[in-house]
Amino acid sequence: MIVERYSLIGFLVSVIIIFLNFYLIKKRKITSSTFTIWLLIGVFISIISLIPSVYLLIFGIFGTQFLLSSITAAGFLFLISFIFYLNIMIDNLKDKVLKLTIVISASKIDFKKEKTHE
Amino acid sequence: MSNRNQQTGASSNVLIFLPACNEDKTVASIVKEAKKLLPNYDVLVIDDGSTDETASESKKAGATVLSLPFNTGGTCAVLTAYLIAVNNDYDFLVKIDADGQHIVEDIPRILRPVLEDEADISIGSRYLNKDDIEEDSPLKIGGRVFSSFILNHILGDIQITDTTCGFRAWNKKSLKILLKEYFNRNISNDSVLWLIETIISKRNNLRMQEIPIKILPRKFDKSKSFSTTKMLMYPIKLFQTFIEAALG
Numbered sequence: 001m002i003v004e005r006y007s008l009i010g011f012l013v014s015v016i017i018i019f020l021n022f023y024l025i026k027k028r029k030i031t032s033s034t035f036t037i038w039l040l041i042g043v044f045i046s047i048i049s050l051i052p053s054v055y056l057l058i059f060g061i062f063g064t065q066f067l068l069s070s071i072t073a074a075g076f077l078f079l080i081s082f083i084f085y086l087n088i089m090i091d092n093l094k095d096k097v098l099k100l101t102i103v104i105s106a107s108k109i110d111f112k113k114e115k116t117h118e
Numbered sequence: 119m120s121n122r123n124q125q126t127g128a129s130s131n132v133l134i135f136l137p138a139c140n141e142d143k144t145v146a147s148i149v150k151e152a153k154k155l156l157p158n159y160d161v162l163v164i165d166d167g168s169t170d171e172t173a174s175e176s177k178k179a180g181a182t183v184l185s186l187p188f189n190t191g192g193t194c195a196v197l198t199a200y201l202i203a204v205n206n207d208y209d210f211l212v213k214i215d216a217d218g219q220h221i222v223e224d225i226p227r228i229l230r231p232v233l234e235d236e237a238d239i240s241i242g243s244r245y246l247n248k249d250d251i252e253e254d255s256p257l258k259i260g261g262r263v264f265s266s267f268i269l270n271h272i273l274g275d276i277q278i279t280d281t282t283c284g285f286r287a288w289n290k291k292s293l294k295i296l297l298k299e300y301f302n303r304n305i306s307n308d309s310v311l312w313l314i315e316t317i318i319s320k321r322n323n324l325r326m327q328e329i330p331i332k333i334l335p336r337k338f339d340k341s342k343s344f345s346t347t348k349m350l351m352y353p354i355k356l357f358q359t360f361i362e363a364a365l366g
């Protein structure tokens with residue numbers, strides 16, 4: 001029963017991640033690299049959610065099959081969401097820095113002035 | 119003739135640019151050759167965070183040099199050149215690699231379609247002249263076939279044989295359109311820049327024409343575009359490009 005509940009939550013989270021991912025790339029808020037990484041993460045979460053044997057196997061590996069509490073699950077989901085948010089922010093800032101570099105660098109070259117001096 | 123040329127009395131309205139990162143062994147000879155062969159054209163070297171003598175060697179050879187503050191990747195250097203060409207009222211822009219793989223004598227051939235208004239963008243192709251095709255590694259052939267397949271069959275019949283060639287020429291109209299498009303999206307990875315540019319150009323009804331060229335083997339160092347890591351990541355990058363293109 002517990003597994004079923006967590007499977008449903010995990011599947012919902014993966015759907016939200018995949019949907020957000022597509023929405024954000026369409027709005028050009030993330031790079032294609034970030035999109036690919038999060039698409040893979042979303043698909044991975046949905047697989048482990050929908051196939052309980054995979055889900056239980058992973059829990060077995062980490063030894064958490066009897067310890068998964070709502071706090072652990074909430075912490076895991078918070079961590080995933082926070083990393084996703086940070087990824088979007090990093091993409092935006094990187095893009096802004098590169099565009100700023102282009103504009104500032106381009107403004108340093110003035111061929112009109114150079115020709116006049118010649 | 120453009121206002122800039124009327125003001126300055128210069129006959130050149132073509133800017134040749136070379137993005138260069140640690141190419142001090144080859145860049146000077148290319149600049150000198152370009153200056154000798156095409157004395158009316160301005161030559162700009164965009165030093166993309168080199169740690170060697172690329173900037174000083176280019177300056178000594180007679181080029182105007184712009185040193186970017188850090189290594190930004192190829193895309194930024196190219197977009198900076200687009201912006202410089204537009205800001206300085208150049209009518210045409212040509213890009214040639216600084217590693218000596220492109221032949222300087224081919225510049226007039228690459229320029230011809232845009233100068234004669236047959237095309238907005240002229241693209242060099244290693245694969246148009248089948249006699250000149252050298253043996254490539256299976257990885258390179260796979261990447262080429264895959265990118266050509268995406269362009270020609272999925273994204274709508276763009277008949278481009280060499281999707282990764284950086285030996286290109288643009289007219290002012292295409293530069294303005296491309297800059298606007300690039301500034302409205304995230305800066306793309308340099309390994310798929312030309313693929314994305316082809317898609318953007320097609321969407322904006324820019325006329326593209328391919329010109330057969332020959333690519334010389336690198337004399338020094340290894341190619342930055344075809345490192346093993348980049349080659350292995352290329353299918354993933356192509357997938358990302360396809361997703362971006364499909365989403366519009």
